[in-house]
Amino acid sequence: MSGTVSAGRDQETLKNLIGGRWETAGVTEFDDVFNPATGEVIARVPLSGGEVVDRAVAEAAKAFAAWRDRPVYQRSQIMFRYKRLLEENKERLACSITLEHGKLLAEARAEVERGIECVELACGITMHLQGRNLENVATNVDVEMYRQPLGVVAGICPYNFPAMIPLWMFPVAIACGNTFVLKPSERTPRTAVLLAQLLLEAGLPEGVFNIVHGSRQAAARLLEHPEVRAISFVGSQPVAAAIYREAAAHGKRVQALSGAKNHLIVLPDADLDVTLEAVVGSAFGSTGQRCMAGSVLVAQNRVADEFLEMLIERANNLKVGSGFDPETEMGPLIREQHRERVKGYIAKGEQEGARLLFDGRRASVPPQGFFLGPTIFDQVHPDMTIAREEIFGPVLSTVRVETIEEAIDLVNRSEYGNGAVLFTQSGKAARQFRRYANAGMIGINIGVPAPVAAFPFSGWKKSFYGSLHVNGLDGIEFYTEKKVVTSRWF
Numbered sequence: 099m100s101g102t103v104s105a106g107r108d109q110e111t112l113k114n115l116i117g118g119r120w121e122t123a124g125v126t127e128f129d130d131v132f133n134p135a136t137g138e139v140i141a142r143v144p145l146s147g148g149e150v151v152d153r154a155v156a157e158a159a160k161a162f163a164a165w166r167d168r169p170v171y172q173r174s175q176i177m178f179r180y181k182r183l184l185e186e187n188k189e190r191l192a193c194s195i196t197l198e199h200g201k202l203l204a205e206a207r208a209e210v211e212r213g214i215e216c217v218e219l220a221c222g223i224t225m226h227l228q229g230r231n232l233e234n235v236a237t238n239v240d241v242e243m244y245r246q247p248l249g250v251v252a253g254i255c256p257y258n259f260p261a262m263i264p265l266w267m268f269p270v271a272i273a274c275g276n277t278f279v280l281k282p283s284e285r286t287p288r289t290a291v292l293l294a295q296l297l298l299e300a301g302l303p304e305g306v307f308n309i310v311h312g313s314r315q316a317a318a319r320l321l322e323h324p325e326v327r328a329i330s331f332v333g334s335q336p337v338a339a340a341i342y343r344e345a346a347a348h349g350k351r352v353q354a355l356s357g358a359k360n361h362l363i364v365l366p367d368a369d370l371d372v373t374l375e376a377v378v379g380s381a382f383g384s385t386g387q388r389c390m391a392g393s394v395l396v397a398q399n400r401v402a403d404e405f406l407e408m409l410i411e412r413a414n415n416l417k418v419g420s421g422f423d424p425e426t427e428m429g430p431l432i433r434e435q436h437r438e439r440v441k442g443y444i445a446k447g448e449q450e451g452a453r454l455l456f457d458g459r460r461a462s463v464p465p466q467g468f469f470l471g472p473t474i475f476d477q478v479h480p481d482m483t484i485a486r487e488e489i490f491g492p493v494l495s496t497v498r499v500e501t502i503e504e505a506i507d508l509v510n511r512s513e514y515g516n517g518a519v520l521f522t523q524s525g526k527a528a529r530q531f532r533r534y535a536n537a538g539m540i541g542i543n544i545g546v547p548a549p550v551a552a553f554p555f556s557g558w559k560k561s562f563y564g565s566l567h568v569n570g571l572d573g574i575e576f577y578t579e580k581k582v583v584t585s586r587w588f
């Protein structure tokens with residue numbers, strides 16, 4: 099089929115999906131898509147301009163009238179079929195993720211599973227879309243509240259979850275009766291094509307879901323297009339802040355999920371073996387390229403030496419390699435440029451006086467591809483760059499503290515508030531942490547408090563711009579408008 103992604107690894111040219119057709123009309127520029135584990139080019143992605151975006155939005159607008167009038171049970175049935183197709187194609191999707199992102203196949207499978215849970219939320223749209231009513235607010239006067247779709251809505255996605263993050267957005271948006279334009283990350287665009295093929299196979303009418311590949315130019319046009327009613331964005335903090343401002347200036351509803359600097363607090367009463375695996379998974383899983391990645395280890399003085407010793411031994415044995423190799427524990431970074439950026443942070447940590455305990459630049463890694471070993475710093479001061487800025491790589495910075503209050507204070511002083519995690523066996527400490535840590539996703543003896551589709555994914559501070567989050571009932575609220583009808587019959 100034209101525009102499809104073959105299961106093979108030959109270089110391919112990806113296509114936009116506009117009004118049900120796979121095409122590259124109007125595209126003059128393409129970018130390379132790499133396999134980060136080998137450094138080889140595996141595909142070419144269109145860098146679409148404004149004219150292509152305009153056509154996609156026009157097709158989505160055209161499809162809206164009929165789609166919003168499709169009975170809600172029919173829309174939900176399409177989501178049930180989509181869920182089954184995603185399950186049947188789980189391995190294909192996971193392989194596509196590992197190929198273009200580099201994460202372990204096990205991590206890619208888990209990503210697809212988390213994404214399918216978002217489709218399950220959309221399957222339940224007949225319940226979630228219900229309104230409310232109140233009889234007799236005045237004599238013979240009744241009030242009803244309905245939820246109605248917005249129209250054309252758009253999603254702009256980052257590279258690090260090529261399946262799950264688009265699935266946070268379009269299933270719920272479409273189930274609510276909207277039509278959708280997706281701009282996947284130009285660095286991991288193949289998986290979105292597979293997601294779209296399965297959606298069409300599930301019976302979605304043409305034009306309801308469209309893909310425009312590209313980078314900032316395509317995104318910029320979506321932000322200003324008068325027919326796009328809402329923007330869902332996930333990506334880095336500076337871009338999220340700019341997207342929020344720009345889309346709002348054009349009168350759009352916006353949810354912009356942004357960067358992170360997540361703290362992992364270890365108290366002396368924690369089960370250290372369990373904590374070790376959780377910290378390793380959080381800091382080095384997906385090569386640190388997760389918005390929920392643990393980046394600052396906050397160790398209470400009484401446990402710091404013992405725990406760091408365990409951590410270094412574990413880092414020393416961590417096998418770095420291709421995500422397709424079942425023995426591998428950590429894959430590559432997304433691009434050479436990103437690897438250089440992460441190395442720059444390691445150099446900066448040394449310059450600012452942190453103690454480099456384990457240097458990922460010297461680790462044994464495959465010669466090809468964009469690999470970097472795990473890195474661990476100790477004696478990091480909270481004001482140092484590596485303690486404040488998002489690195490988005492396998493670098494863990496240790497700050498030592500004396501009390502849990504000091505640890506919570508560190509979390510709260512961060513500009514970011516995506517996640518924070520505590521390891522302890524004390525219910526009192528856990529409660530104190532849950533109550534006073536200023537972050538949206540809290541983990542207690544959980545290394546990665548990952549999003550759960552039924553709940554909002556709830557970053558705070560500079561980790562989120564907007565008011566309604568993705569997932570859960572926030573997702574339904576974000577993609578619908580409320581209409582209140584007051585009536586009296588004679």
Ligand code: NAD
Nearest residue numbers: 255256257282283313314317333334337355356357358389
């Ligand atoms: P990025 O900000 O570079 O890109 C995200 C998207 O924005 C891409 O589609 C890109 O093409 C587009 N874009 C880039 N610059 C733009 C501009 N100037 N104007 C308009 N669009 C632009 O992010 P990334 O490197 O792909 O992803 C990693 C970042 O995403 C990290 O900071 C990570 O923390 C964040 N992230 C956050 C969450 C969350 O839930 N908070 C989840 C995943 C990733």
